[in-house]
Amino acid sequence: MNQRVRLSLLVVQIFVLTLMIALLGRLFYLQVAAAPRYKDAALSIQSRDVINPAIRGLIVDSSGIPLALNRVGLAITVDRITVDKQPDKGVSVLAKVSSLLGLSYTDVYRATRLCGELPKYDKAGCWTGSRYQPIPITKEADPAIALQIVERTNEYPGIDATPVAIRNYPGYAGVNAAHELGYVGPVTEEDLSGKNGRSYYRSETIGKTGLELQYDEYLRGKPGIRTVIVDRKESITRESQNTQPVGGNHLVTSLDVRLQAGVESALADAVRRARGSGYPADSGAAVVMDIRNGQILAMASYPTYDPNAWEKGLSVADAKALFSEKNNVPALSRPLQGLFAPASTFKSVSVVAAANAGYNLNATYNCPSETQIGNRAFQNFDSKALGRINLKKGIAVSCDTLWYQIAYDEWVRDGGLKPKSNPNDYFFKAAQGFQVDKKTEIDLPSELSGRLPDREWRKKWYAANKDFYCNYKDRAKKSQLTPFLIELARENCLDGDKIRAGDAVNFSIGQGDTVITPLKLTQMYAAIGNGGKILRPSIAKAIVSTDGKIIKKFGAKQLGTLPATPATLKFLEGALREVITAGTGTGAFAGFPIAISGKTGTAQVFGKNANGTLKADTSWFASYGPTQNPRYAVVMMVSQGGFGASVSGVGVRKIYETLFGVTGSRIDPAKAIFPDGRPPVKIPKISPATKLREDQ
């Protein structure tokens, strides 16, 4: 063997040695250095979680009466593993069970498909859980039909019947509270993406809105998880973990079932009365709040819907109806999502503004039938001239023109259309002090904040709308090209960024661009009644575990203080009492045995209804009581309901009647919602069996 051959052989040998070392190096990387990553990857390939949902916690009222509980339903389920092994992939058995249950085959087919199995653009109705758990096609099967399926397993292979928990809102005392309670539903892909900062398991039932959503993490509990190891054919080879579900905690609310029912019927009654007087009365809201701690004792929204509709199975048409304008959008929670001009109820803010501006609250002011502001005459409500009256009387009879004068004078003092660099803005500042533009921070999702059209807001508004108004004839729809609107656009283009005299005077009587929610007004009047504390409204009182331990208590939170001196508040309290004794609220509260303080409001609304009629006034009544020792703030609003006093004022009286156990002019303390005069403080014992005492 010559040297060259020997060398060639050595080179080949070294090359081969290098290749083997490369393999060892790569092996070391995969199995030692990067092993944790690959172990995770392998686990996600092999393991499948089967979720056993926890029993959801109850939602109860302040005395322990259930508002939301769990009912046993009979679910008919499909086992995909079995069904898929059938020669026709389960087509015949699914068709058979669909016709037996009276369901459409397409719906059943879709309900048993994993979301990934349906095309991207058409996933409606898909199963969000896993293939390894029985998939329910109905939760409300007739027991006789269920029995038929269970007895003839060979005719229905892969189909089973099993009892399941269904969320149920029992509606004791006729209570609805749909907007406050919310509803539950299956986890969606979007929920699973973690966008809302919460983590869920597939096929869990979760809170979708209302308290069910707000306190979902407490109510939901912890599902049991059975992890199985599967092979490539997705057959289960073994079980790797199996944890039992932990039931969700209960939520104790400050709501009272009987008061809630009473408030709901008072609101519905107010809407009926308004409609009886020829008003559209499209919607309404009513709120009862404990003014000492902000707890919401009752809150109603009109129109409403059946909170059980979701679990019963909502058809597409039902779902659309919930959001249709024609039905006045029943899904909308008016107390916290309805924005309306507060009208004269806002004069409480103006009183604080005037007092802070140095006006003598005990002096007399002129209340003519109209006040000339620039080239425009602003009418008094009903164009009545009342002559010189004191301010208290002015509030009681709801004089507008005296406020026009004060607001106009202040506007001029602040520089008018050429505002001073540091204007006093007493009216805007008083409104800011009442936190008109802030949310009430109630513990419910999707609250809207009001609008305070101060100088800053107007500048922002102008920047956003300048182009539209300055090119109105090109930008506006044909129907918007009326002489009045064209003139309005011209004015808006010209000086829409400034507070004009008209804006200033409108602001003083709660008209113009100011809008607030009924709940915000409740918070404002509660603050007047409690000596100036702006409290965060709350519904949750406590979280109680399944074994009765109090896990968390929710306390009162003060968000601010009214910008009013004790003297101003004292004056305001007197004026609001006089509204009832000798003012716009007298009729509504005639003969009522308990002293109440309040304010009517009748807000003009611009625009037209779908049928072409002009929008009717918003009817408001904001109050607190009893006057001597205020405990409750009660507010009602009926949109397009007409007069404040006759619609909402009477509605609020009915709420007080329920609250205090009043019939006519007689108080029956035994019939009062809170017999000892105050809402319960003690956290009640919780049991799904707690029933309303019918003798009350």
Next chain:
Amino acid sequence: MSSLTSRSIYLRRSRTSVFAGFDPILTGAVAALLVIGTLLVYAATRDWYAANGLDPQYYLKRHVLNILIGVLLAWGTTIIDYRLLRAYTPILWGLGVLGLIIVLIPGLGAEVNGAKAWIALPGGFQIQPAELAKISIIVGMSMILSERTHDSNEPNTRDVLQALIVAGIPVIFILMQPDMGTVFIISAAVVTIIAVSGASSRWVVALLLIAVIGAFGATKAGVINSYQVNRLQSFVNPNADTQGSGYQLRQARITVGSGGLFGTGLFDGPQTNGRFVPEQQTDFIFTVAGEQLGFVGSAGIVLLYLIILMRAFAIARRTNDPYGRLVATGVTAWFAFQIFENIGMTLGLMPMTGVPLPFLSYGGSSMFATLIGFGLLQNVHARHRG
């Protein structure tokens, strides 16, 4: 010759059994791999077959049978006389080419995974002529390059060209199947044989260049079918395709990586038992070792291969006979590149090609061929004085 080698000669001469001449280290390493391979094939198939209501020992039994036949072939190859082997070389080569032609005839060849590489035999058996063609090429080339018809000590151009024709004809048929993995392994062995034959080193350089250009051109010109291109591309970007060959490569890597340092224990790998890696008793047998035996076990297997290869190089170096040296070198190169291609594919270092892992993979043709190769090494070793 060193005194150590003299002593070993002396020792071997003193034996009289039929196993006389067997290199104990080489034999021990091969025997260890055969035992490990048997366990791995069983581990790869037992649970799946049991779960699907089939005989869990189906593959185990057939694998043991293959080994027994293979060992007989190896023994026969070892004891056969050199001159006889040389005399039979043209016949062996001709049979190999004939087999390669038969697989291409529709109706006779069975197509699996897009390649016509198998001849189906009665009783569910199949043979893969390309495996046996490797041996034909190695012995054929070795014969031509070691026999001198001229005065020169080294093979001249004519010898090299003849040798390339001997290799080229079967390679063309294998390309037509197509079985790129086998072509790669044979090409590497051919270049190695020529390099060690003493032929001008320009040949080696030229052949390497042709191999590179050929591989590039074949991909571009579409000689490689889309199945092959997919497999090559999924090597470059394994995450591109979740169910095809990229899926297989990724599953293979996850399976090996999840084994960690010590593995999940023999018969106890969820990736293997869930059969997430396809072909795991044949081409992807190494994933079973990776998952169940961990780094310790799979590195041990690589070390056993290293021992075999280094012993094989020693055999090639020690023999005085040019024919024996070229045969030993050819077999060594074949083993080395096939091991590297197979494990490299499993670990994501090489593109996916369907080549089995010598001594470990389930599969009769491959088992017979590699054990015959082992027999050739022993044969050269036993008669190293020429």
